[in-house]
Amino acid sequence: MSADEDRVLLVIGSGLRYYREYLIESAARRAVELGLKPVLVNNLHPTWQTPYFDEITVVNVFDHEQLKAAAREIAARRTVAGIVCYDEPLVMPTAELAAEFGLPGLGLAGVVGCRDKHTTRRLLTAAGLPQPGFELVDTPEAARAAARAIGYPVVVKPRALGASMGVVLAEDEGQLDAAYLVASNAGLVGDEPYRGGAMVEGFAGGPEISVDGVVQRGEYRAVHVARKQTGMHPYFEETGHVVDADDPLLHDQVLLDVLAKTHQVLGVEDGMTHAELKLTPYGPVVIEVNGRLGGDLIPYLGRLATGIDPGEVLVETALGLRSELTPRHRGVAGIRFGYPAEDCTVGEVRLPAGLPGLVAAEPMVSPGTELRLPPGGYLARHSFVVCTGDSREQCAERLDAALAAVELTGEPLARKEIDAVLEMPAGLLDTDVAEART
Known part of the structure; x- marks a missing residue:
């Protein structure tokens, strides 16, 4: 087979099935239509991913040097025509690989501008775009000084996390220390260069x-x-x-x-x-x-x-x-996520069917999963419902009705202390089938 016949689309990270399979299905189909073979580099042994890819390499993608070595090995024997990634922790090494391979990508400056919230604020402010006051701080004392200078209320957040994890509103100085503690501890699970400290911003x-x-x-x-x-x-x-x-x-x-x-x-x-x-x-x-x-x-x-x-x-x-x-x-389409009323261990999730406009209703956790609400955890979602409607108002009404029909059973959990280091939420984790068998 010639190199021209072995052109591939390199996908970095598959993500969770219920969040991302629809993307993989259509991306793989479009790649094949354009004469490419989809190839995946992922951290998990493949299960549902297998039908969509010509080749799957399993490596610790969160070790960026291992990830890049795996991608280079593929590029050494196949023609990489394009590279894509939609997984937040992996956008930086993907941009580096795109630059190395001479492929379209966000660009190194672009990915830093997006990934690092401090850089985002600094560049947009310098360009004259409307931005709240902000300061990157590394101690509670510095956070208090920054908040006084910016003016309350302020938002305190990790420097480089997604999904609003660790983002807290402090309405006055009495709430600031706890907000800083939550944000800085949440940031410890992020990329190494951005761990520790927090951003303090004016509330928009x-x-x-x-x-x-x-x-x-x-x-x-x-x-x-x-x-x-x-x-x-x-x-x-x-x-x-x-x-x-x-x-x-x-x-x-x-x-x-x-x-x-x-x-x-x-x-x-x-x-x-x-x-x-x-x-x-x-x-x-x-x-x-x-x-x-x-x-x-x-x-x-x-x-x-x-x-x-x-x-x-x-x-x-x-x-x-x-x-x-x-x-x-x-048309109009919406989603609503089901959360427990308190921290709990999941028993059973019962879902509605046949409601007006209901497109999908899916569980997001298995029995025995621990769900923790902020600040002990984030994305404590037990299910989601998707509805369509003729207007935003009708769609919202249908979402309300569908979510109200979801039933959750479970056992309460003791709340974590506010200074506990964040564990990545169940809603962002997947289990490697090879590990699950051991």
Whole structure:
């Protein structure tokens, strides 16, 4: 077989099945249509991933040197035509590999601009984009001084984590020390260069949205907007999202200009991103930009609502192809996550069926799983429901009804102390089948 016949799409990390299989299915299909063989480098022995890939290499992807060595070994014997990643901890080594192989990617400056929240704030502020006051601190004393200078309320967060883990609102100095402790301890599970300390930022008021978009040769285009629902004050746990193909924000030139300039300032070259913003009284404010597609099945909602397949766009962008982003149909789709009322060990999750607009209802944990609410844990989700509707309001009503029909049994757990070091939540972990057999 000639090198031209053995062209591959290299995928770094598969993610969890219920969050990412829909992406792998469409990305693998599109890769094959374009004459490529999908190849995966992953940390787990394959189970559900097997049908989608021509080859799977198992290595500790969280050791970035091992990951890069595995990718180089593949590149030495096969022609890597494109490389993709949608897993937050792996976007940095993926960008480094793209640069090394001469392939389209976020770019080294772009991935740092997205991954490091301090760099994001610093660059956007210097460029004149609206930003809250901010300071990177490494002690409670420094956090108190920063909060006084910025003005309460403030948000305290880890420097480089996703999914709102360790993000806390402090409304006054009496809440600041605990908020710093939670954020700094959560940050200890992140990438090595960004561990310890925390960011202190001014609180930006207003509705929160996310925008999944694509950047090709520096040009930014929005794909879809998700209206976010959060809860568990003073934390910012993401409890649901709604995507409307006809959301007027997709035509809001002020928002689109902010997004385009943000990606230009951060140095993003080629790839898909997930930007989170607040719609404040003084305009849209970027909270963070992630160098990957959105989580929480948001891209799946986008596909339901618009017909635009994010897995296909991901592959096309990795190959330097310009994707068609005109909606194939126009609808509304949303997701809501089920949380326990208190920390618990899961007994049984019973799900609804046959409700109006209900597209999917799935358990996210097995019996015996420990679920811990903030600050002892995050993403303590036992299930999700997905609904469609004719409007955002109808979709939200259907989501409320579907979630109310979910039943959870379990045994209460004692709450963790606030100063406990964060363990990665069950909702972000998968079990290697080889380890499970031992």
